[in-house]
Amino acid sequence: DGGITQSPKYLFRKEGQNVTLSCEQNLNHDAMYWYRQDPGQGLRLIYYSQIVNDFQKGDIAEGYSVSREKKESFPLTVTSAQKNPTAFYLCASSIRAGEGFNEQFFGPGTRLTVL
Amino acid sequence: AQKITQTQPGMFVQEKEAVTLDCTYDTSDQSYGLFWYKQPSSGEMIFLIYQGSYDEQNATEGRYSLNFQKARKSANLVISASQLGDSAMYFCAMREGLRAAGGFKTIFGAGTRLFVKA
Numbered sequence: 001d002g003g004i005t006q007s008p009k010y011l012f013r014k015e016g017q018n019v020t021l022s023c024e025q026n027l028n029h030d031a032m033y034w035y036r037q038d039p040g041q042g043l044r045l046i047y048y049s050q051i052v053n054d055f056q057k058g059d060i061a062e063g064y065s066v067s068r069e070k071k072e073s074f075p076l077t078v079t080s081a082q083k084n085p086t087a088f089y090l091c092a093s094s095i096r097a098g099e100g101f102n103e104q105f106f107g108p109g110t111r112l113t114v115l
Numbered sequence: 116a117q118k119i120t121q122t123q124p125g126m127f128v129q130e131k132e133a134v135t136l137d138c139t140y141d142t143s144d145q146s147y148g149l150f151w152y153k154q155p156s157s158g159e160m161i162f163l164i165y166q167g168s169y170d171e172q173n174a175t176e177g178r179y180s181l182n183f184q185k186a187r188k189s190a191n192l193v194i195s196a197s198q199l200g201d202s203a204m205y206f207c208a209m210r211e212g213l214r215a216a217g218g219f220k221t222i223f224g225a226g227t228r229l230f231v232k233a
Contacts, residue, residue, distance in 0.1 A: 042206055042223035058220065088158060103150070104221065106160035
């Protein structure tokens, strides 16, 4: 079945450690996104990528890094520079970036807790 | 700056009744798209319905319809014949066209938690 997978589902990290969240899609979508969700709040965009080997900062990119070496993969690294990383992280993809319908499909999310 | 406002933190509805979830938006662009997503307790985001700013008619998808009032900048979600499985968080979202300063980014409202009572 086509879709988006994120791993792990739950992740615990000690303060000062970097951690990488995985996001893979087999939908052949060009665009991929990372969002952060805090309790009781909506989603905020961290990074997005319109095409392989290209990505742009979203609204809250500080303390995060990404790569897009393959069309199907868009891993997110939460660095020690991120002051408050405990949150729910959602990865999404869409056929292309741009105007129009262009629905985003979401993965199941990774819940990151910093101990 | 683009903005999405959902003023209802929580809503209760009786099973089988209809419910309206409010959403207002702010944008200076003429070309934009409005989305509604459902987020059950499992955390996944499920796409429900889409309305383009140039669409003449209100969007409908099964039990979901979007009451689009462009002049008022509102895009309310109407769920007819509520079911227990409709209990979830609901998010309104907007994406402006490429010409806007925000590019094609999608912004989300804070959400409304819907409780369906048996």
